Amino acid sequence: MSASDSHAPVLVPDYSLRAHNTFGFEARSRWFCRIETADQFAAVLRDPRVAGLPHLVLGGGSNIVLTHDFDGVVMLVALAGKRLVREDDQTWYVEAAAGENWHAFVAWTLENGLPGLENLALIPGTVGAAPIQNIGAYGLEMAERFHSLQAIELATGARVELDAGQCRFGYRDSFFKQEGRERFAITSVTFRLPKAWTPRADYADVARVLEASGTDASPRAIFDAVVAVRRAKLPDPAMLGNAGSFFKNPVVDETTYEALRAHEPQIASYRQADGRVKLAAGWLIDRCGWKGRAVGGAAVHDRQALVLVNRGGATGAQVLELARAIQADVLARFGVRLEAEPVVI
Numbered sequence: 622m623s624a625s626d627s628h629a630p631v632l633v634p635d636y637s638l639r640a641h642n643t644f645g646f647e648a649r650s651r652w653f654c655r656i657e658t659a660d661q662f663a664a665v666l667r668d669p670r671v672a673g674l675p676h677l678v679l680g681g682g683s684n685i686v687l688t689h690d691f692d693g694v695v696m697l698v699a700l701a702g703k704r705l706v707r708e709d710d711q712t713w714y715v716e717a718a719a720g721e722n723w724h725a726f727v728a729w730t731l732e733n734g735l736p737g738l739e740n741l742a743l744i745p746g747t748v749g750a751a752p753i754q755n756i757g758a759y760g761l762e763m764a765e766r767f768h769s770l771q772a773i774e775l776a777t778g779a780r781v782e783l784d785a786g787q788c789r790f791g792y793r794d795s796f797f798k799q800e801g802r803e804r805f806a807i808t809s810v811t812f813r814l815p816k817a818w819t820p821r822a823d824y825a826d827v828a829r830v831l832e833a834s835g836t837d838a839s840p841r842a843i844f845d846a847v848v849a850v851r852r853a854k855l856p857d858p859a860m861l862g863n864a865g866s867f868f869k870n871p872v873v874d875e876t877t878y879e880a881l882r883a884h885e886p887q888i889a890s891y892r893q894a895d896g897r898v899k900l901a902a903g904w905l906i907d908r909c910g911w912k913g914r915a916v917g918g919a920a921v922h923d924r925q926a927l928v929l930v931n932r933g934g935a936t937g938a939q940v941l942e943l944a945r946a947i948q949a950d951v952l953a954r955f956g957v958r959l960e961a962e963p964v965v966i
């Protein structure tokens with residue numbers, strides 16, 4: 622650590638967050654700063670100008686809905702660096718700083734012969750945000766490749782290390798969305814990548830692309846297939862503002878599932894290890910006829926009903942209004958409650 626590391630970063634007043642949320646909503650923060658070293662979190666919070674104000678640790682802004690200005694301090698995580706920290710006979714341990722772009726990190730692991738994260742290609746956001754909602758896609762959850770993380774406890778400035786058990790990962794869930802909410806800033810994450818690589822290529826969409834390309838399921842082929850599937854279904858936030866899936870896929874008990882299936886034999890679902898059934902929220906929303914419908918500039922994406930988009934000029938409030946109408950409709954029609962996935966400010 623150099624002498625300048627603990628220096629407080631520059632606090633910018635009245636800062637537009639438009640470029641820092643993938644919905645592209647206009648909202649202003651009373652104070653804004655870029656965090657480039659771990660110690661700067663505590664340094665900022667000691668500054669008398671922000672003492673007592675709410676704080677928001679922000680990564681890529683790909684999982685938030687800004688509905689109004691933020692009367693506090695936004696700390697943009699710009700911590701950089703990635704490296705192979707160690708290896709043994711079975712495992713590579715790879716660490717990345719929280720501010721690294723997730724997709725660029727995944728691409729870097731493959732370029733360096735460190736496979737295992739390829740199913741999570743093209744997920745928007747940063748490395749530091751990945752454990753918070755335990756990102757997952759196409760047959761893999763981040764938790765399966767997670768070793769540990771480093772974080773700062775914001776109230777004390779203390780550095781802490783948490784292992785997988787302490788992070789309490791669940792489906793799109795972790796300690797950081799529950800008891801740990803708003804208490805920590807993740808500074809780096811270490812992944813454990815098994816040297817005995819096996820493909821995860823069962824997910825129907827991915828399997829189809831691989832088969833069509835006629836290539837073996839190598840890490841690179843899976844990476845390319847996932848990228849192709851995501852590009853076909855999910856809107857690029859740079860072109861059409863969105864925060865990925867707006868709702869979690871609801872999990873229901875066996876009885877509820879059987880009752881639903883009696884009326885809707887086509888219902889898209891996945892059996893869980895505990896016997897319960899995860900329903901595809903996108904299918905439920907689609908079945909209610911929401912694809913393409915809009916409230917102002919906020920709309921349901923026309924290729925994946927689970928994604929809400931900003932067609933231009935939408936506000937966070939309009940997205941929430943649309944989300945509430947969808948929730949009410951799905952509840953009335955199927956008796957199933959949809960839970961919003963992004964953080965609403």
Ligand code: EPU
Pocket residue numbers: 757758759760826854855864865866867868869870889901902903904907912924925926927962
């Ligand atoms: N479906 C429809 N209509 C739609 C959308 C989906 O009928 O408008 C059906 C599909 O045909 C399929 C099923 O619903 O049978 C599931 O759809 P899909 O494979 O697109 O996945 P999902 O369950 O909607 C989840 C994740 C995505 C992840 C994909 C692939 C959640 C909340 N979402 O979506 O994650 O990329 O699986 O693994 O779990 C995200 O979290 O932001 C995200 C994009």
